[in-house]
Amino acid sequence: MLSNEEYIQHSLELNLFFMRILKEHAFFLESAFGPNDQALAQQAEVLKNEFSALLAETLCLADGLLSPEVLSSGELVTRLTLDSELASTYYSGISLDNELTRQELSLGSSPYPLNPSLVDQISSLNQRAISATTILADYKSKLLQNILSCRTFTFNYPLLIDHILREARFYLKMLTTLQNSQTVDLKRDIIDQEIFWNRIMAEHAYFIRGLLDPTEEELFETAHRYGKTFDNLTKQALTMTEQTTILPKLSHKAQEATVGLRDFKVAGTEGLLQCKIKAIMVPLLGDHVVREANHYLRILNAFTSRLR
Known part of the structure; x- marks a missing residue:
């Protein structure tokens, strides 16, 4: 069973990685719809903003609490992330919160023990991440069904939709394991x-x-x-x-x-x-x-x- 300190750190690190990934999934989905499917594009925009808000909250909790291995891995942000966001917004016209990227680039680790009192906050964050990810996974699943039955067209490959659906479900599985304290x-x-x-x-x-x-x-x-x-x-x-x-x-x-x-x-x-x-x-x-x-x-x- 994880200690409180391990639960906090593992949760923060998992969320920082996957929340950005899922936020970008929503961006990729939104950018690939044609004029006839702007309602679907707007749903993706709402989901993108939801994960941006969750990521912002996680960043407020995480500074100084991450392992050096995660901070140095290049999995949260890279030296190319900010420029990639700016260029992709220019091409698509879809906004991305670049301030989140700047904050992540400045994250640090701390030699001090984690505060166990954060457990309740982290548990609440994880539950809201589960809810948001479930909604996004359901959106992807329905979209994929509609694409495969020729009811919807997108410039994304059907395999890409299936791919990002599996990633969302994998994140859900890992969050659930953390929340249930499973060995x-x-x-x-x-x-x-x-x-x-x-x-x-x-x-x-x-x-x-x-x-x-x-x-x-x-x-x-x-x-x-x-x-x-x-x-x-x-x-x-x-x-x-x-x-x-x-x-x-x-x-x-x-x-x-x-x-x-x-x-x-x-x-x-x-x-x-x-x-x-x-x-x-x-x-x-x-x-x-x-x-x-x-x-x-x-x-x-x-x-x-x-x-x-």
Whole structure:
């Protein structure tokens, strides 16, 4: 069972990562609707603002309470996040709260113990995050059903809608585990995380491949190779229920592949910001998938150190 201090820190770190991710999901959804679906776009705008408000509240609680590993991971914000937001707002006309990004860039850690009296505030925050995420997941689910039945059109891939729906549900699962003080089995958690994130990384590579201009053949091939690499890693992770002895080796393979894909994503985001890559992709989507890779890398680094 987690101590109060662990509960507070784990909750803050989980929320800071996923609240920004889900806020940006709403942005990507809103920006991809045509004139006939402005009611859906407005719903996405409301959801984006809800997660912005939750993120702002979390930031007020979190400064000085985060682990150095999270602060240095690049999963909350990167050096490209602010520029990516500004460029994406310019392209889409949809506003983003850049002050939140500036605040996150200045977050610090503290050597002092966490205050256990924050438990009630954090518990309330987590419950409101569960409610907001449930609403967003329901919105994504209904949207996906309508897209697949040809009742709605969006410039987002159906797989992307399914992808971000799975991320919302994964966040809900982790929040619920925290709220219920459930004990996590280390090896089972490692396997579940690797199955989930390897699939996510594969799909990132395929999304990048599909959003590149057809003339970007070298980048297309690189993205395709990373997609196949992570498909393989996902298949291997799915066998780990019976072959856990080779888990450290698989985690190491996932680390190496994720570093390579993360660096490819960083170079791609820089290329979009500098107008050196031809694609139908806003820079914020590039930075978004960089942060998800950084998050996965921190998890893998923690796992490999605990498995030694």
